[in-house]
Amino acid sequence: MDFNNILFEQSGNIAYITINRPTKLNALNKATISELNDAFSAAEEIEDIKVIILTGSGEKAFVAGADISEFANFSVEEGQQLAAEGQAKLFDLVANFPKPVIAAVNGFALGGGLELAMAAHFRIASDNAKMGLPEVSLGVIPGYGGTQRLPQLVGKGRAMEMIMTAGMIDAKQALEYHLVNHVTSPEELIPLAEKIAGKILNNSMVAVAAAIKAVNASYDNTVNGFEVEVEEFGKAFGTEDFKEGTSAFLNKRKANFPGK
Secondary structure, three states, X not given: OOOXXXXXXXXXXXXXXXXXXXXXXXXXXXXXXXXXXXXXXXXXXXXXXXXXXXXXXXXXXXXXXXXXHHOOOOOHHHHHHHHHHXXXXXXXXXXXXXXXXXXXXXXXXXXXXXXXXXXXXXXXXXXXXXXXXXXXXXXXXXXXXXXXXXXHHHOHHHHHHHHHHOOEEEHHHHHHXXXXXXXXXXXXXXXXXXXXXXXHHOOOHHHHHHHHHHHHHOOOOOOOHHHHHHHHHHHHOOOHHHHXXXXXXXXXXXXXXXXX
16 A cells, blocks of 8 residues: 555554654644545455554654644634544544554654554553643644543543643653553564564454453443443354354363454
């Protein structure tokens, strides 16, 4: 697949989606969001792809925010449309993606960049990473899910402080805040993501997709998360993966999940 602003590569069962606008510190613009939508949509359709590693090109930035020049002169209606379309096209798509998405945060993850990382199922970071939501310093607020996902991850008080001060935290603080799961050197960032992906790939990807749905349901006020868990748990009993997993366990052998 050919893109102008991102790179899409596959190695084995892992897809690598890389935001590639190094001269703009990988800032998100409409074209990049559209290409990311296309890339994730393609990754969902490619059966061999089981895990996504999302990162930015170079070591300076994962995504250093949105491309402000695109919306500096927007009206109220245009601003609302920008947020709504962006959330639907990319951020909610990533959050509810049926295959695991690991954000490998290298360098700056600011504004829309941190919002994109937070939409991923979990995050790891290089030790030079810096994260923040600086929108109020521009007279606006986070519009791609930042006011919702940050409190879920770090708690209301810390989220309020980060948003209201428009400040940045480093990788060590992000780890203490539980915003990221692991911190490593820039050189080891992708290898660590691959190591974690490998552990995920040992399991039933059908069950992993169901677990993603059930966990996300706990953050959706329109559904009962416990009911979703019960439903997905029951559905698992009808899968070939369940039959293989239980058979392998009882016969003390490694499972070979068919993915059905």
